[in-house]
Each structure stands twice: as C-alpha cells, then as structure tokens.
Amino acid sequence: MDNIAGTKSSLGWAVNISVVFLVVLWLIPTVGLLVSSFRDRDQITATGWWLSPFAVEQNFQARISAEEAVRDGDYFVIQGNIFSGGENEVIRFGGTRSAPTAFAPGETADLRRDRSLTVQANGDFIYKNPNEITRDPSVYYSSATPPSFSLDNYRTILFSNNMDVAFINTFTVTIPATIIPILIAAFAAYALAWMDFKGRGFLIAMVVGLLVVPLQLALVPLLQFHNQVGIGQSFLGIWMAHTGFGLPLAIYLLRNYMVGLPRDIIESAKVDGATDFQVFTKIVLPLSFPALASFAIFQFLWVWNDLLVAKVFLPSNSESWVMTVKIADDLLGSRGGDWGILAGAAFISIAVPLIVFFTMQRYLVRGLLAGSVK
Template sequence: MDNIAGTKSSLSWAVQISVILLVVIWLVPTIGLLVSSFRDRDQISASGWWLSPFAVEQNFQAKIPAEEAKPDQGGFVIEGNIFGGADTEVIRFGGARSNPTIAAVGETAELTRDRTLTVQQNGDFTYFSPAEIKRDPSIYYSTATPPDFSLSNYRNILFSNNMDVAFINTLTVTIPATIIPILIAAFAAYALAWMDFAGRGFLIAMVVGLLVVPLQLALVPLLQFHNKIGIGQSFLGIWMAHTGFGLPLAIYLLRNYMVGLPRDIIESAKVDGATDFQVFTKIVLPLSFPALASFAIFQFLWTWNDLLVAKVFLPSNSESWVMTVKIADDLLGSRGGDWGILASAAFISIAVPLIVFFTMQRYLVRGLLAGSVK
C-alpha cells in the first residue's frame, strides 16, 4: 500500500534529512559571509569566521624614536614600552619583517649588525646597537586582540563616492534588460506554440541549441557589431546584449508553458472571430503570467549581478559603472584582497534581488513546472 497516492512513504525520513543537509550546506557559507562582513581585514586574515567570537593573534609593528637612544655599554640603548603603558601582553616578537615573531617574550633576539632586542610580556623593551642609531628601528610583535565587530565595511560601501550613481546605473541596465526580452520572447513563444508555419520545428531546435552556447564566445563579435552600428559601449548596447543572451531561455520557458494551455479556449476564441493578436493579448498572455514572472526573476537576478557583460558593453568611466563594477574596480582594488568589503558588498548588492525574488517567488514553481501536468 506504500505506492498508493496520498499515503506517506516509508522513506520520508530520508527526504527530510536530505532537505536539512541541503539547507545547512547553503546556509553555512551565507552565515560565514555575514559574519565576515562585520570584521576588519586583519582579523579575517588571522582567523576563520567560526573563530570570530574569540581573541585573535595578530602581528603589529611599532616604531622606536631614534632620538631616545642613550649611550650605554659601549653602544646605544633605547628603552621603553611598545604599548605606552596599556594593559596588553606580547606573545612573541622579532626585529625584522621577514621574521616578525622569531623570539619568545623575555628572550634576547640577535639582529643584524650585532644589534639585540629584548621584549617583555608587558611590552617593556630594550634595544641595543653598537653603532649610533640614525633611523627609527622597528619592533614586530604578536598579541591577542579581542573580537571586533563594526559597521565600517558597510559605511565604506554605502558612502563611497558615486555609489548612488552606480545604483541608478544598475537599475537603468537591469529593468529594460528584463522587460525587453520578455516582450520579444512572449510573441515568439506564442508563434512557436500555436501558429503553423514552415520551419517551426527547426526554429524550436535552434532555440534549444542556443541554450548551451556560452555567452563568452559572443562577447567580442557582438561588441564589434555594436561598434559598427554605433551602439558600442552604451546603455542601448548592453540592453541589446542582455536581450540576446536571455532570449533563448525566455522563448523556451514561455513556449513550454503556452503549449500546456487549454486548446479548447484558444480554438473557441478563434471560432468567435478573434485574431491571433487578440488571442495572444486577451487569453494567452494573462494565463502565462506565472511563466513570465518566473523568467523575470531569473533575468533580473542575472543582469543585476552581472559583471562581465557590464565590463564589456559599458564605458569604462566611473559615471557609467554599475554596482558590480564599482565594487570590483574601485572598492576592492586590483587584487581584491579586502574580504570584509567583499562580504558586505555581497549583502548590499543582494538586497534588491531578494525583494524581487520574495515578491514573485510564488510564481516561480508554477512557471518552472510548465507543461509537466495536463
């Protein structure tokens, strides 16, 4: 009786465990990204996000004023406290950047040119040089720093120069690049689903084939074509690029949904004298709203988070940057090593897509299941 519809399967526990595992797999990196967005770059480099509630051992550099050197024991000595009297403890120390923690506290570290350095746990130090000290020497040391969480990463992003312009540019690119392919694909999908003409099967096969073509192959030829017709590296150019890259999926998704619509309704409308345009606008389009909303979610998320197409089809000046380019080129720099900025930028950039997704997600499943049930 386990196979009867409506009965509970004996393997339901396996399904529940699998769902829980999948949720955990997706949730753990997100939590890590969220925690990292509130930490500074040094603490992120020193320890993982799962150790963020605990003290972190970090290396620091302290400059010693050379003018404080005093003649002593046939050389020159500088004494003092690297913390300035603060209640902090040294874990290890060194006198060179290449070996910042070579010696334990209380030991005397042998430096180059017969110099020596001794650092105590409370930060008291003794620096000795047989020759006159002309430059400020450095002391490198490690100490435990308490957890530090702040909103500085978010402030750096939200209040950076031209971030508001980048936000407007992102909307300027994303909204038309979502609407235009939907309009074109809806007409094409209706024609492929309900109109008989020569070559319809070939066109459907072409649409399916275009789904597997990597967009990277078309970037350079498409940009050259845009330059020839005068729309290269402009908002119009990137709208057309996103439209071309999104049309195969849009046509395929909408066509599958429209094929599953009741044939009797459409045939009755045509018997009553309705034209194909009237059938499309009055019957098919309203009934296809779940599929339209489903594709709109995908297209909006893709164009909002896009970096590659924006780098190719938009001008390189800062007035034309979208948020992804602004974050990658301006805030992260050429090496992209500031993980705190990157983590906070991820949460800021997904705010609008999350609003769109949760607003329209009830249509997502119905659109993806297009044609699976009659």
C-alpha cells in the same frame, strides 16, 4: 502497496536528510561571507570567519624613539613600553622583520652589531646598543587582539566615489533588459504554441538548441555587429545583448506554459470572432502571468549580477559603470583584493534581487512546472 498515490514513502527520511544537507551546504558560505563583511582586513587574513568570536594573534611593528636613549656604561639604552595605550600582552617578539616572533617574552634577543633587546609580556622593553643611536629602532611582536566588528566595509562601499551613479546605472541596465525579452518572447511563444505555420517545429528545435550555446562565444561577434550598426558600447547595446542572450530561455519557458493552457477557452474565443492578437492579449497573456514572473526573476537576477556582459558592452568610463564593474575595477582593484570590501559589496548587491525574489517567488514554482502535467 508502496506505490499507491497518497501513501508515505519509506525513503522520506533520505529526502529530508538530503534537503537539510543542501541547505546547510549553501548556508555555511553565506554565513561566512556575512561575518567577514563586518571584520577588518587584518583579522580576515589572520584567521577564518569561524574563529571570529575569539582573539586573533597578529604581528605588529613598534617604533622606539632614538631621542629617549641614555648612556649607561658602555651602552646606549632605551627603555619604555611598546603599547601606546590600553592593556595588551606580548606573545612573541623579535628584532628583525624576517623573524618577528623568534623570542618568548622575558628572553634577551642578541641582535647584530652587539645589540640586544628584551621585551616583557606587559610590553616593557630594554634596547641596548654599544653605538650612539641615530635612527629609531623597530620592535616586532605578536599580540592577541580582541575580535573586532564594524560597519566600515559598508561605509566604504556605500559612500565611495560615484557608487550612487553605479547603483542607478545598474537599474538603468537591468529593468529594460528584463522587460524587453519578456515582451518579445511572449509574442514568439504564443506563435509557436498556438499558430500553425511552416517551419514551426524547426524554430522550436532552434530555440532548444540555443539554450546550450555559451554566451561567451557570441560576445566578440556581437560587439563587432553593434559597432557596425552604430550602437557600439552603450546602454542600448547592452539592452540588445541581454535580450538576445535571454530570449531562448524565455521563449522555451513561456511556450511550454502556453501549450498547457485549456484549448477550449482559446477555440471558443476564436469562434466568437476574436483575432489572434485579441486572444493573446485578453486570454493567454493574463493566464501566463506565473510563467512571465518566473522568467522575470531569472532574468533580473542574471542581469543585476552580471559582470562579463557589462564590461564588454558598456563604455569603460566610470560614469557608465554598473555596481559589479564598480566593485571589481575600483573598490577591489585599488585595495589589492580586500575580502571585507568584497563580502560587504556582495550583500549590498544582493539586497535588491532578494526583494524581487521574495516578492515574486510564489510564481516561481508554478512557472517552472508549466506544461509538466495536463
């Protein structure tokens, strides 16, 4: 009786555990990225995001002013406190860059050329040198800094040079690259689903075969073709590139949905004298809206987050950069891979796709299940 429709499976607990596991598996790195987007670069380098609520031990360098040196017997001595302001605590200290934490607070560090350095936990220090001090010596120490969260990373991204232009360019690329393949694929899907002509089965097989062809194989030949026809690296070129790469999935998805539409409606319309174009525009297209919305979500997310195609088919000047290229080549490139900038940029770049997804997600499952049942 376990296989009767409507009965509850005894393995339901396994399904629930699997779903929870997958959700947690995707949620953990997302939370880590969100936390990192509010931290500064030094704290991200020192500890993982899961330790962000706790103090971070970091190494610092303090300069001692040589003008404060006084003669005390056989030594020139500098005394003071390494903390410029506020309360802090020295965990370890050292007199060289190669060993910044070699000594504990209160110990006397014997340095080269008969110099010595003593640092207390509260930052008080005594530096001795048998020779006259002409250059400012350095004190290296480690100290626990409180957790720091700010919006600096987001300010850097939002108000950096030409980021507004990159945001507009992203819309300029994404909207046509989503609409054009939908229009072409809708006509092609209707023809493959409801029109009888020679070679239809071969064309369907070709569409399915193109789904597994990596787009990287076509980048260079397609760019050469674009240069030959005169569109080269331009917005028109990237629109056509995204259209070509997105058409196989669009045709496959829409064709499967249109095949599942009631045949009686279409045949009745043709009996009443409707042409194929009228059937397509007045009946099939409105009924196929869930599948159209489903593909629009996929295409929009893919084009919005694309980096490879944008770098190949757009001009290299900064006025034509989209957000992904701006972040990768400018923000990260000029800062040596700042993870805080990268994390903040990731959340800013997904804001618009999230709005699109949650607006149209009710059509996603209906479109994906298109043609699975009669």
